[in-house]
Amino acid sequence: MQLLESAEQREIRAAVRSIVASYSHDWYVKRARDGLKVGELWEAIGESGFIGVNLPEEYGGGGMGIQELSIVAEELAAAGSPLLMLIVSPAICGTVIARFGTDEQKERWLPGLATGKTKMAFAITEPDAGSNSHNIATTGRRDGDDWILTGTKYYCSGADEADALLVVARTGIDEATGRARLSLFIVETPNAHLQMTVIPVEVTAPEKQFTLFFDDVRVPSTGLLGEADDGLRQIFFGLNPERIMSAAVSNGIGRFALDRGARYGKERQVWGAPIGTHQGLAHPLAESYVHVELARLMTSKAAWMYDTGLDAGEASNMAKFAAADAAIEALDRAIQIHGGNGMSTEYGLADAWGFARVLKIAPVSREMVLNYVSQHSLGLPRSY
Known part of the structure; x- marks a missing residue:
């Protein structure tokens, strides 16, 4: 590397x-x-x-x-x-x-x-499944050469602007483990049997979140992606890139916040000196800069490992964890150095908070990352 x-x-x-x-x-x-x-x-x-x-x-x-x-x-x-x-x-x-x-x-x-x-949008999350993909209830059943999808998906980003959805559905049960067998389907939109309802969220972003209702949506055989019942393995080829990309966005938000915080620290003067002169304001920004740079390095490592064909699970999860925390910290400290102006629309910082905060929850929560590291990196007993 x-x-x-x-x-x-x-x-x-x-x-x-x-x-x-x-x-x-x-x-x-x-x-x-x-x-x-x-x-x-x-x-x-x-x-x-x-x-x-x-x-x-x-x-x-x-x-x-x-x-x-x-x-x-x-x-x-x-x-x-x-x-x-x-x-x-x-x-x-x-x-x-x-x-x-x-x-x-x-x-x-x-x-x-x-x-x-x-x-294309990605439809995996469900109201009652959360982080447990084995509990996915949206089903895909064969009907001749076609498949019929029935169920509900939750927090599907950008579904209204997507030409198609990549949908994860339950298509069987593994008799040995009792877990769901999953498959991936490409569903073209619009579809008369697919309804979308906006989920209002406190995130300033052009992409909206949706609940999707699949009411016997018919998918031709050409819509099945990969092998039936092998969807879980296929999903993971996309989930590590999702974590890496989420980390990259968090890193960018952190840089955005620090740039504005440092600029204000140089321009704003109190008692005859720029406020960035004072260590009480300079050091928190400097510390956040260190944290963002460390997160960027782990993100680069994770991406390199993925592109090289190495197991990038640990690095991708840690990059996402570190970057999300660093972004929120940087944004909070940049707002703080602005004082009351940090909450002003004019200064364009507070509006980034919702986007940065959601990246601590999605695409995988920090708690699930810690579960992963506990089990896979430290060899501790599985806790869930």
Whole structure:
């Protein structure tokens, strides 16, 4: 593993930074609060080839990896414009389709996912399953050559702007363990038997959250991704990228907060000196900078391990854990150095809190990360 980024990776970072500079944080926030999308930014990133930088070249992607896509996500967030669909569409769905899809499925979906002209949402979470995927109740049953999906999904990001959903459903039971056998299905939208209801959340983002109701949604045999009943194994090829990308977004939010906090510390003067002169304000920001940089290093390690084909489970979980904590800490301290202005809409910090805070919960809670580390890293007895 190289500790320093390659020249090509640095060029990607600079190019994305240049593109997003045309779209201010204020513009992003206003669009989100008005219930609008940020399609112009998405299209600009897609047209430059960065949305699908991790997808195979033969399908229009960049042929690179999650490390490069995480750079894109981090720079967008560092500019104050984090894009949740970048985690979901190319990182989760694109990765899984590229790995397990048939030639026809790859040809159908990957070119659009690579350019960003096609978006795909991921439907796994359920109201009564939470982090326990074995409790998924949405079922897929055979009906001739087709499949029928019935059930409810919860907190599906960006479902309203997706051309299709990658749905995780129960298709059988493992008689030896009693656990669910899962399968993955590509469900094109809109569908008359699929209803979406918005979940109001205190997150300033252009992507909305939805509850999905599958009322006997018919999926042709071509919609089954990979092998039936092998969905759990297939899912994990997308979940580590999801954790890595979430960490990258958190790192970007942390950088965004520290940049604004340091700028204010240099500009704001009290008693004849910049407030950043005082260690009581400077040291908390400096400490948060250390924490963000450490999280960035673990994120880079996790992405490199994933792209190299190594087991990236531990590193991905730890990157997500460290980055989420570092982002919230940096944001809180940047708000604090602003005093009352930290809560002012004009200074554009408090509006980032909801997005940063949710990344401590999703895509995997910090408690489940600690369960993983306790069991797999330390060899302690399983607690759940």
